[in-house]
Amino acid sequence: MDLxxxxxAGSVDDGKSTLIGRLFYDTRQVFEDTLAxxxxxxxxxxxxxxxxxxxxxxxxxxxxxxxxxxVAYRYFATPRRKFIIADAPGHVQYTRNMVxxxxxxxxxxxxxxxxxxxxxxxRRHTALAALLGIHHVVLCVNKMDLxxxxxxxxxxxxxxxxxxxxxxxxxxxxVLPLAALTGANVVHRATELDWYGGPTLLEFxxxxxxxxxxxxxxxxxPVQYVIRPHSREFPDYRxxxxxxxxxxxxxxxxxxILPLGAESRVAGIDRFxxxxxxxxxxxxVTIRLADEVDAGRGxxxxxxxxxxxPADVIEADVCWMSDDSTLVxxxxxxxxxxxxxxxxxxxxxIDRLDISSLVREPSPGxxxxxxxxxxxxxxxxxxVADLYESCRETGAFxxxxxxxxHTTGAGMTRAVASAAAAGAG
Amino acid sequence: xxxxxxxxxDHDPGLDLLEAEAVFIMREVAAEFxxxxxxxxxxxxxxxxxxxxxxxxxxxRFPFTVLHVDTGHNFPEVIEFRDxxxxxxxxxxxxxSVQEAIDDGTVQEERGPRASRNRLQTPVLLxxxxxxxxxxxxxxxxxxxxxxxxxxxxxxxxxDFGQWDPRNQRPELWNxxxxxxxxxxxxxVFPLSNWTELDVWRYIAREGLEIPSIYFAxxxxxxxxxxxxxxxxxxxxxxxxxxxxxxxxxxxxxxDMTCTAAVRSTARTIEExxxxxxxxxxxxxxxxxxxxxxxxxxxxxRKREGYF
Numbered sequence: 001m002d003l004x005x006x007x008x009a010g011s012v013d014d015g016k017s018t019l020i021g022r023l024f025y026d027t028r029q030v031f032e033d034t035l036a037x038x039x040x041x042x043x044x045x046x047x048x049x050x051x052x053x054x055x056x057x058x059x060x061x062x063x064x065x066x067x068x069x070x071v072a073y074r075y076f077a078t079p080r081r082k083f084i085i086a087d088a089p090g091h092v093q094y095t096r097n098m099v100x101x102x103x104x105x106x107x108x109x110x111x112x113x114x115x116x117x118x119x120x121x122x123r124r125h126t127a128l129a130a131l132l133g134i135h136h137v138v139l140c141v142n143k144m145d146l147x148x149x150x151x152x153x154x155x156x157x158x159x160x161x162x163x164x165x166x167x168x169x170x171x172x173x174x175v176l177p178l179a180a181l182t183g184a185n186v187v188h189r190a191t192e193l194d195w196y197g198g199p200t201l202l203e204f205x206x207x208x209x210x211x212x213x214x215x216x217x218x219x220x221x222p223v224q225y226v227i228r229p230h231s232r233e234f235p236d237y238r239x240x241x242x243x244x245x246x247x248x249x250x251x252x253x254x255x256x257i258l259p260l261g262a263e264s265r266v267a268g269i270d271r272f273x274x275x276x277x278x279x280x281x282x283x284x285v286t287i288r289l290a291d292e293v294d295a296g297r298g299x300x301x302x303x304x305x306x307x308x309x310p311a312d313v314i315e316a317d318v319c320w321m322s323d324d325s326t327l328v329x330x331x332x333x334x335x336x337x338x339x340x341x342x343x344x345x346x347x348x349x350i351d352r353l354d355i356s357s358l359v360r361e362p363s364p365g366x367x368x369x370x371x372x373x374x375x376x377x378x379x380x381x382x383x384v385a386d387l388y389e390s391c392r393e394t395g396a397f398x399x400x401x402x403x404x405x406h407t408t409g410a411g412m413t414r415a416v417a418s419a420a421a422a423g424a425g
Numbered sequence: 426x427x428x429x430x431x432x433x434x435d436h437d438p439g440l441d442l443l444e445a446e447a448v449f450i451m452r453e454v455a456a457e458f459x460x461x462x463x464x465x466x467x468x469x470x471x472x473x474x475x476x477x478x479x480x481x482x483x484x485x486r487f488p489f490t491v492l493h494v495d496t497g498h499n500f501p502e503v504i505e506f507r508d509x510x511x512x513x514x515x516x517x518x519x520x521x522s523v524q525e526a527i528d529d530g531t532v533q534e535e536r537g538p539r540a541s542r543n544r545l546q547t548p549v550l551l552x553x554x555x556x557x558x559x560x561x562x563x564x565x566x567x568x569x570x571x572x573x574x575x576x577x578x579x580x581x582x583x584x585d586f587g588q589w590d591p592r593n594q595r596p597e598l599w600n601x602x603x604x605x606x607x608x609x610x611x612x613x614v615f616p617l618s619n620w621t622e623l624d625v626w627r628y629i630a631r632e633g634l635e636i637p638s639i640y641f642a643x644x645x646x647x648x649x650x651x652x653x654x655x656x657x658x659x660x661x662x663x664x665x666x667x668x669x670x671x672x673x674x675x676x677x678x679x680x681d682m683t684c685t686a687a688v689r690s691t692a693r694t695i696e697e698x699x700x701x702x703x704x705x706x707x708x709x710x711x712x713x714x715x716x717x718x719x720x721x722x723x724x725x726x727r728k729r730e731g732y733f
Contacts (some may be wrong), residue, residue: 003439033704070591072575073568075621082439084619096596103598225452229485236664237484245447272480284448284481297456321596336601337455398601405605407595 004210006409007086007134009094009125010111013033015142019111019180019201020074020087021052026187027202029076030055046325052180056087067200071101080206090121095355096372098125099319099410102132103396106210114147114177117157118164120356127168127358130414131317131372133392134409135211136172137165140201145179149192168358174208176201181302214281218308219247220384221301222338227286239270239286240295245338245393246386247303248289251265252280254304259382262293263304300384300394310382311416315350317388318375318399319383320367322408325401327367327375332379335379343380350374367409375411378419388412440628441724444477447458447616449600450579453468453480454561454614455475455488457604461561461614462519463489464733467503469677470565470617472510472636473625477616478563479514489563490517493548496542496681498660503679504564506637521553540664541683547732551587556609561604561612562733569621570709573725579618587731613733622677622709626702640698642675642690653686655673677709 010016024030038054045051056072074085086101088094102108108129112122122139129137139161147153157177165173177185177196184190187202199207231237249255253266268288269276279285288303302308310331320327327333331346340368351360352373360374367373388395399409435461454461463478465471485714491511495504511518516583523545526532529551554562560612567574578594580602595603604612617625629636648658648669655661657669675698693699724732 001438001439004444012630070594073574073619074575075569075619077621077623082624083622100596100598104600147731161612222451225456225482227482227485231484234484241452241481243445270483272483282442282445284445284452301451334605339453392599396599398596398598398603400603400605405603405607407603409599410596410598 001080001082001084002206002210003084004107004208005084005086005105005107006107006109006110006138006199006205007098007129008089008111009088009098009101009129010090010121013179014090014111014113015053016087016090016111017053017056018051019140019178019186020085021055021143021204021230022180022183023185023351024074024076025052026183027076027078034284035279058167058262071097078202078206080136083205083284094121094124095128095319095372097323098128099132099321099372102129102134103410105132107136107138107208108134109140111140111142112157112159112161114141114150114153118160118387122161123164123168124135124355126162126165126170127355129351130165130169133388133412134172136174136208137170137206138201138216139165139173141173141175144177144193145182145185149177151195154196176204209275212281214246214391214393215248217246217281217386218306219249219253219301219303220245220338220386220391220394221249221255223295223297223299223301223339223396224339225297226295237288238292239288240286240301241286242301242339244279244281244285246391248278248280249301251275255301256304256306257293257295258300258302258308258324258384260294261311262291262295263358264289264291264293266290298338300338300340302384308384308386309418310384311418312379312382313347313417314377314379314383314385314397314411314413315415315417316375316377316397316411316413317353317372317374318367318409318411320369320409322401322406323369325408325417327399327409332402333377334402335377335383335397335411336400336401337383338387338394340381341400342383343402344377346377347378348378360380374414382418385413385416387414387416426427428626435683437627437631438629440624443617443620443624444480444628446600446619447477448481450602450614450616451487451563453602453604454563455482456613457602458561460557460559460684461486461489461563462492462557463563464550464565465491465493465507465518466491466565466679467499467507467637469625469629469636469640470563470567471570472622472634473617473628474563475510475514476564476628476632476634486515490519490557490559492519492521492553492557492559492562494521494553495523496546497522498542498658498682500637500639500676500679501654502639503637506635518558519553521549523549526552531662538664540662541681543681543684544730547587547727549729550733551731554587555709559611560606561614563614563616565617566615566733567620567622567625568618571683571724573728577618577728579615581605581613581615582606583611583613587611589613589728589731591725591729599723612633623699623702626695626699630699637679639679642673642693642697644671645687646670647672647674647687654688655686656682658682
């Protein structure tokens with residue numbers, strides 16, 4: 001069974017919780033005790049029918065205030081596929097939550113109310129999905145029952161959304177009509193939508209192709225941990241443990257270890273006690289080299305023929321996530337990129353994305369909570385960074401405050417330079 | 426379930442992904458922390474954790490101390506299993522004893538027929554973390570278990586009181602986990618966050634892992650309380666109307682004998698257990714954990730206090 005990770009976005013009013021509840025209910029993922037507890041809660045709310053939105057209900061503060069504070073992760077499986085949903089709340093802290101949920105997603109599901117069509121929030125969510133490198137966005141036109149199941153209305157929304165999505169840089173768009181409340185076209189077909197010839201939402205999710213761009217990218221292996229057992233059985237074993245971030249590697253391949261540049265050859269690839277011939281993006285393995293080289297945690301193994309140059313100047317779109325500090329030029333931050341952590345200085349805040357108009361406006365000089373902007377960082381030690389759009393795994397980084405050690409921002413590399421080589425900055 | 430259904434788990438890309446993710450997380454913990462501990466209860470999730478740890482550092486031993494919070498009310502089968510497995514792995518085991526904490530007077534035992542040591546585990550765990558200066562504790566919790574867990578981070582930050590504050594969790598993006606913390610703070614780490622109960626069972630089957638015998642159907646003297654089958658044991662006082670009887674049961678989760686209930690089952694092999702889990706109509710915690718039945722937010726409250 002393979003795995004699809006997707007993020008869902010939309011406000012409570014769009015029926016997102018009901019849609020997820022409906023997906024679970026109609027695929028029989030809801031257990032009796034859970035059902036009994038939401039039946040009680042539905043009755044307590046004075047509702048006649050089961051409130052499926054309660055299935056995704058979370059923490060006490062959220063129930064009391066009727067809001068969602070945080071990204072919730074939900075799981076369901078059909079015989080064809082397992083799904084991990086990052087359920088991002090729509091209104092409170094939506095930028096931070098949407099960015100978090102989208103960071104591990106392969107696809108985004110965005111909801112609109114068929115009566116309202118594409119609204120400002122739809123554009124924002126789409127823009128954030130595109131920014132986070134999600135290639136495929138699924139627009140669920142919900143509440144079709146409230147527009148009389150109108151094909152004309154659906155086509156109108158579809159046409160408008162396709163224009164929006166293309167202009168925001170989304171590569172693939174699928175638009176589906178449905179009604180989460182009645183269940184129409186979520187898991188089961190509905191006679192009311194007989195004019196619609198496409199798949200149900202579940203059929204679509206089960207069969208959608210899941211692109212894995214990292215597999216086609218050049219080989220990147222961030223050394224995570226060096227394994228040296230010093231045991232009687234393995235006195236000289238020295239293995240570089242890590243997860244292949246991009247591309248693939250085979251026993252015998254010539255490799256280079258950056259940033260120092262030492263070269264060697266792959267003597268063997270171990271996955272637990274088994275030797276394997278090749279490892280691909282996503283595989284957690286241990287690589288043995290033919291020579292003793294200086295490669296600790298944070299070093300990056302690449303193909304010997306790869307001309308990539310470690311960068312110490314990075315321009316990135318940064319989403320600032322801290323509510324008790326701002327990002328300002330001159331500030332010192334810690335950057336964690338792959339398995340490497342280094343100090344950096346914020347050189348410039350170049351611009352800021354106006355999340356309402358989706359226009360990049362000239363720099364206000366700083367970024368505050370939920371702001372996204374282009375930022376230039378100078379790193380104390382060079383890192384092997386790729387552009388985020390060509391490789392998420394080596395293009396992404398987080399920012400950490402040196403004083404509190406908390407995570408304060410997320411970055412997506414858009415340009416790299418080496419200060420020594422090009423004098424950038 | 427037929428043999429072919431079990432065969433399928435050998436070529437399960439979803440399971441491979443979950444395993445690779447968990448191995449990655451284990452290695453991050455080893456690299457980012459000075460004194461990490463691995464929480465072991467003898468339950469199926471911690472059996473999987475040990476396996477992942479074994480795989481992540483092969484051929485070296487995993488660089489974690491194994492920490493067991495022993496309520497003194499554990500199933501004897503589980504303690505026997507724990508000691509055997511730890512010896513096989515040549516791991517270092519630290520047992521934090523709730524009984525000793527009661528004897529010392531650091532915690533007080535609950536009273537009455539429904540007394541349980543479940544909540545006493547929290548102060549004992551936090552004391553062990555402080556005494557041994559553990560800066561990370563790896564646990565087997567999964568997000569699919571319970572709604573408060575659905576919002577849990579993989580690296581879950583705890584303040585110097587060991588508390589989980591859902592409003593003060595760090596953003597967690599991509600696979601870039603932030604293990605940095607200040608002195609006195611620590612991190613709980615959950616490598617199985619994205620696994621479901623069924624994934625755990627399929628993995629146990631695929632890896633051929635041994636689990637405590639109480640997970641399989643056996644005959645046991647039980648009595649009915651609040652609709653749940655509780656084992657007759659010296660630790661749980663039966664009320665006058667609570668008559669015991671012998672039933673063929675198994676356990677879906679393994680915890681304290683006072684708050685873990687059995688379910689009626691005839692599943693005697695791992696394949697039969699998988700078939701049963703795949704068609705189960707009640708959540709594992711709903712079926713077998715009295716500790717979650719107090720209120721809708723029972724888990725949330727315990728997590729705030731510093732529970733596993």
